[in-house]
Amino acid sequence: MNTTMKRMMLATAVAALSSGIAPAFAEDVTLTIESWRNDDLSIWQEKLIPAFEAKNPGIKVVFSPLAPTEYNAAINAKLDAGSAGDLITCRPFDLSLAMYQKGQLTAVDGLAGMENFSPVAKSAWQTDDGKTTFCVPMASVIHGFIYNKEAFEKLGIAVPTTEDEFFAALEKIKADGTYVPLAMGTKDQWEASTMGYQNIGPTYWRGEEGRLALIAGKQKLTDPEWVEPFATLAKWGPYMGDGFEAQTYPDSQNLFTLGRAAIYPAGSWEIAPFRAQATFEMGAFPPPVRKAGDECFISDHTDIGLGANAKSKHPEETKKFLEWVASPEFADLYSNALPGFFSLSSAPITLQDPVAQEFLSWRAKCKSTIRSNNQILSRGTPNLDTETWISSANVINGTETPQQAGERLQKGLDSWYKPAAQ
Amino acid sequence: MTTLDTAERDVVAKRPIRWHIAIFLLPAVLVYTAVMIIPLFDTLRLSLFRIVDGQSVFVGLDNFRTVFGDPLWAASFWNALRNNLVFFLIHMVVQNPIGIALAALLSLPVLRFRSFYRTAIFLPTILSFVIVGFVWKLILSPIWGIAPFLLDIVGMKAFFAPWLGRPGSALITVSLVSVWQNIGIPMMLIYAALLSIPDEVLEAAECDGVTGWSQFFKIKLPLILPTIGIVSILTFVGNFNAFDLIYTMQGAIAGPNYSTDILGTLLYRTFFGFQLQLGDPNMGAAIATAMFFIILAGVCLYLFVIQRRIRRYQF
Numbered sequence: 063m064n065t066t067m068k069r070m071m072l073a074t075a076v077a078a079l080s081s082g083i084a085p086a087f088a089e090d091v092t093l094t095i096e097s098w099r100n101d102d103l104s105i106w107q108e109k110l111i112p113a114f115e116a117k118n119p120g121i122k123v124v125f126s127p128l129a130p131t132e133y134n135a136a137i138n139a140k141l142d143a144g145s146a147g148d149l150i151t152c153r154p155f156d157l158s159l160a161m162y163q164k165g166q167l168t169a170v171d172g173l174a175g176m177e178n179f180s181p182v183a184k185s186a187w188q189t190d191d192g193k194t195t196f197c198v199p200m201a202s203v204i205h206g207f208i209y210n211k212e213a214f215e216k217l218g219i220a221v222p223t224t225e226d227e228f229f230a231a232l233e234k235i236k237a238d239g240t241y242v243p244l245a246m247g248t249k250d251q252w253e254a255s256t257m258g259y260q261n262i263g264p265t266y267w268r269g270e271e272g273r274l275a276l277i278a279g280k281q282k283l284t285d286p287e288w289v290e291p292f293a294t295l296a297k298w299g300p301y302m303g304d305g306f307e308a309q310t311y312p313d314s315q316n317l318f319t320l321g322r323a324a325i326y327p328a329g330s331w332e333i334a335p336f337r338a339q340a341t342f343e344m345g346a347f348p349p350p351v352r353k354a355g356d357e358c359f360i361s362d363h364t365d366i367g368l369g370a371n372a373k374s375k376h377p378e379e380t381k382k383f384l385e386w387v388a389s390p391e392f393a394d395l396y397s398n399a400l401p402g403f404f405s406l407s408s409a410p411i412t413l414q415d416p417v418a419q420e421f422l423s424w425r426a427k428c429k430s431t432i433r434s435n436n437q438i439l440s441r442g443t444p445n446l447d448t449e450t451w452i453s454s455a456n457v458i459n460g461t462e463t464p465q466q467a468g469e470r471l472q473k474g475l476d477s478w479y480k481p482a483a484q
Numbered sequence: 485m486t487t488l489d490t491a492e493r494d495v496v497a498k499r500p501i502r503w504h505i506a507i508f509l510l511p512a513v514l515v516y517t518a519v520m521i522i523p524l525f526d527t528l529r530l531s532l533f534r535i536v537d538g539q540s541v542f543v544g545l546d547n548f549r550t551v552f553g554d555p556l557w558a559a560s561f562w563n564a565l566r567n568n569l570v571f572f573l574i575h576m577v578v579q580n581p582i583g584i585a586l587a588a589l590l591s592l593p594v595l596r597f598r599s600f601y602r603t604a605i606f607l608p609t610i611l612s613f614v615i616v617g618f619v620w621k622l623i624l625s626p627i628w629g630i631a632p633f634l635l636d637i638v639g640m641k642a643f644f645a646p647w648l649g650r651p652g653s654a655l656i657t658v659s660l661v662s663v664w665q666n667i668g669i670p671m672m673l674i675y676a677a678l679l680s681i682p683d684e685v686l687e688a689a690e691c692d693g694v695t696g697w698s699q700f701f702k703i704k705l706p707l708i709l710p711t712i713g714i715v716s717i718l719t720f721v722g723n724f725n726a727f728d729l730i731y732t733m734q735g736a737i738a739g740p741n742y743s744t745d746i747l748g749t750l751l752y753r754t755f756f757g758f759q760l761q762l763g764d765p766n767m768g769a770a771i772a773t774a775m776f777f778i779i780l781a782g783v784c785l786y787l788f789v790i791q792r793r794i795r796r797y798q799f
Contacts, residue, residue: 155760156760156762247649248649248740249646249648249649249739249740250735250739251735251737251739251740252759303626303627304626304627305625305626305627305632305644305645305646305649306626306646306649307646307648307649307650307740308624308625308626308646308647308648308649308650309625309626309627309646309649310621310625313625313627313628317627436760440760440761441762443556443557443754443761443764443767444556444560445758445759445760445761447759447760447761448737448758448759448760448761451737452737452739452740452741452742455739455740455741456740456741459649459650459651459740459741461651461740461741462741473556474556477554477555477556
């Protein structure tokens, strides 16, 4: 009894003492990051947050992810109720824009380090007029083709750089018969658009030039820039596996990682999972240009950003964290921790993974753009993005001609979208 | 018996309000009201509103005008309704006749291993639709599927096609998978109806020389017609509410090219949104209301026109 009393008194005294002393050193501030990337929890806890905390004593950071499918609804509810964390992971385009318009996100224009990001990188988190940015761009995914190096060596195929070489290579693989030339199916439809149309398309509509012209109403989806990629896509069909119409996305992934296919039209997010499964060496090449010497364009699609909750109790510390996220140090740490998700910073970074490094190197050679229909053009019904999936799959399946596809998409867009310029 | 009846009547006269009935009904009424009736009426209400500049505004039947009048909306609605009709007709033409045939076979007294067949055929019905959807997707997969493999063994590989991926065959394939899963229900209901036919009737038929096929068509079938009516209306309601199997096999986008899109998947995409498309609860409610009236019309047609003409026999 007596000893217990003593211990308790001691504990109380220590507690009182420490709480009395702590304010003299300024209390630790805890920042909470809201995110949907629960796959990245260990990366944040083990690599990113310790790096920040080491440099900024007095600030503690907690990464608290939600399930990806619940994030959109949950974060909106939390922001409305005022219970959201200090830092909000931003989905690209309209979802975050709505938060900013409701006054839930702070503008980040004046932040140190924002000069590290190109206009394309910031476009996903800007107001429609492009004047205000409200999230720090974190990462993008790049489209291209991943190929089986062993297959290419065995068949004596050089990495194709032009479209003619690309189809010549496909023809050679098909003639040989050991490998399925292209690992892609049209069952799930989105690959046909995301990995097909949006992958090879920027070369035709000249990246940002065409994308912005489309938004401004100066180009139409019935113009050759937008119809020709469909025509090229239609030629992929014969090189895809038997019964590709019912081949799903996981089917294609397995077909490639099992070494049964030679070329995989890819997004860079595949790199890490492919690395874990494939036993052969992989390489990557950017979407082939139409004629040798043509300028190349890549889809460098903005995917994740980080913004500050306008109602945060610690605006100064939040700002400090965002500045760190905008710094080259974060760019390097993040891109290496997650091969396939590339920091959008223009600061030079080197990646350990050779395939990821190959993808990243295209940024220097080619012009970047984002998926043509994600900004502004997917706000109405029928949804242009979804309709592009369907048309891309139809064109490959041969149930729609490229011209019909262009006309159908433009008709759907015209039904609700009125360009500002006209 | 009679004394008890008068005693009971006396009690009723003394206590005209029988509270216990209301109290016993209350939990069910409360739960049913909370989870069915209120949402139903709220959906009807929601379909009359629209969000304009962040405010919910009463627009009358404007949403319905959009669904049926706007060329793009109307195209997807009629496409979904047409697909839904095909889905229903395949069930009526394939599922119910086969269900009746199976029930007739099961009720034959000479059949051995009857309970085994009964269980085996009923088993898919109690499986989750997710399992059924994924298993069939795998069976029919052109790459790993067992269907092309088996056809190859018997030299009929040429007859295999990626059925789920072709606009012409996808809806039929999905419908047949649904038939495979649900065939146990008509079979069991009709089997029970067949068993309840009194032996005297069948014996009398045999004495009159009515046996075999003619016994089935002349004696048994007329006696199970009311059950077939019930099975049809259950199929109708189930099919026009269907969503799950299409969602697991073809995705919310009901591909290829919306060829398997039925009212349920259209409602899902409209109400909850899909990928970059944001959900529109008001338009979704309008589609849900249209579905409600389609089902209501079908059920009324059955109740007031067909059911009254079915002759019932009492033994």
